Amino acid sequence: MGNKDADEKYVTWRRRLVVAWAIVGAIALFVLAVRGLSMIGAAVELLLMGIIIGFICSPITNALEDRRVPRALAALVSLLVVLAVLAAVIVVLGGTFVQQSVEVLRQVPTYVRSVQDALSSFWESYGTSDNEQLQNMVNSIVQTVSSAGSSMASDTVRQLSNGAVSGLFDTVDNLVNFFLALILAYWFAKDYPVIVRELATIAGPTRKDDITLLLAVMSRSMGGYMRGQLICSFINGIAVWLGLALLGHPYAGLIAIITFFMHFVPVIGPFVSAALATLLALFESPWLALWSLVVMVVAANVTDNVISPLIMRSAVKIHPVLSIVGIVIGNCLGGIVGMVLAIPLTAAIRGVFVYYFETRAKRQLVSEDGALFQSTPHQDAQGNVEAVYDALDDEKFFESTRLVTSSAWSRARKATNTASNDDENAVYTADMSKNRNVATNKQDGDDTSPAAKASASSTDEEKHERV
Structure with missing residues (x-):
């Protein structure tokens, strides 16, 4: 018994060691990449x-x-x-x-x-005024x-003027x-x-449809997000320019252009553009600064909460945590351009992960009240998870795409549903077999069939006659 416990502990610690080294190796590969x-x-x-x-x-x-x-x-x-x-x-x-x-x-x-x-x-x-040390600092x-x-x-003026x-x-x-x-x-x-x-x-004939759907998810995630974000950024910039121009802000055009570009950087961008607009207006008038801040906040909220849901209803939604992680990595790799390009790439990676996870795990990852994976969950008539629709979050994608033919989509969908049904049938068969075994054992232990009762009665009569 003691040797068995020791062997189990050894196997457990060995697995933990393998997992730890796998994590270290993954981190090292990520840093090298x-x-x-x-x-x-x-x-x-x-x-x-x-x-x-x-x-x-x-x-x-x-x-x-x-x-x-x-x-x-x-x-x-x-x-x-x-x-x-x-x-x-x-x-x-x-x-x-x-x-x-x-x-x-x-x-x-x-x-x-x-x-x-x-x-x-x-x-x-x-x-x-007597505190000279504080004043000097x-x-x-x-x-x-x-x-x-x-x-x-x-330096900037010299470069712009002379080159x-x-x-x-x-x-x-x-x-x-x-x-x-x-x-x-x-x-x-x-x-x-x-x-x-x-x-x-x-990828080969067995994986062709799967890879096609995977690339379609990447295409739709990246392209849909970028087009929607471009339109929303333009509308936000126009709204800021109109509002600040009506207030008489001396740098309304500059702030509008900065707002357009900063809108591509979620979470951080609106704060930067609003702070810059308020600061520049503060040197003119405190009231102008206050109303400029109001214009920036109203324009950002109307764009993000009213216009953006209408325009980007077919675009993948990205949680601020994923956006910030993507921005940091993009900044390390390519500076400002990397930060801008990181957002659509993050959308593509998110869509691919949802597709891969739900296809392999046969579990629904997205939900209406989710955070990192907030989306509309899709299921077919039998209750099977529609991994592709969850990753795309667009039921009409296959009506307009050139990437996936209807036959390829039908084959992949049938394969996914068949695999899911096979798993359910296997569980159902195992349960039925278990129930039959239990019934057989019970019948062997307490057989109350008519033949058994007749046999038992005959045996009792023979015993009575011998006596």
Whole structure:
């Protein structure tokens, strides 16, 4: 008995040791992967930028293809439409952004002096003017901020006015990368249904449908989120510009542009844009600062709680925890661009995980009142989990997608339901077998059938006659 207990303890500790080393190995592989991606960050950014632009172009491409336009021409037209919209935005807003940014940087010394005057009035009003040590410390901090702001302002103005050689090379490099991303986006928008089918074919005939559905989940999660977020960001920026312009905010255009870009960064972005708008308005008037804050809060809440649910009802919902984790990792890998690209990638990873978990575990992960996996749960008529619909959160996806044929979807759905029914039948068969065994044992122990009773009665009569 003692040897058996010792063996069980040994097996338990051995399993724990294996699990611990597996966790350590997974962490080490993750760190190595992050460092490896950081070394090729520019290439990763280029690839992701092209894919995301291709996803943005795909609805226009599909719509034109439905109207009998060749897909190659449809992809080119959709890319030109996206570029035209982008060029119009740059022409309309680019000058305002540069002009007001330079003006803010030039006003930094004036703002710092205003802070110094306010602090001096504070010392005099509250009788702390005799505390020279505290005043010197605060003035030193203010002077440091003033010097840094003035230096940054002068450098920025000089670069924007004259242009530095390094800045020119950086601009050329960015333009080349953007041009390559556009080429990649065109070919991706044109051929991505074929690319998905080829990747699924590589996986083999037994896994082809499964891989196709997996890639469809990634496509829909990333593309749907990015398109919806782009529209919501644009509406939020327009609302902020209208509100601040009516208030007479001197930097309404600059704040609106910053709000547009910061809306792509959940949780953190709205706070940053609201704080900047309030701070810049505070140097003009306390009342302007207060009303600017009200405009920023109202615009953000209306966009997120009223407009966003209508526009992004077919987009994957991402919990703030997942968003922040994705933003941190994206910042480590690619800076600002990595932070923006991390959000749709997080949506894609979430959708893939839901699909993989529910397919393998045969359990429903998503729920209406969930947190990390909040979504509408889907089940068929027999109560089987619809893993693909849970991952997509869009019942009409297969009506418009070019990635999954109806036959492939039917085969995969039938295979999933068959596996689930097989598991239920196995449990049912085991229960029935167990019940039969129990009934047989009971009958053997207490047989009350007519034949048994007759046999017992005959035996008793024979015993009576012998006596």
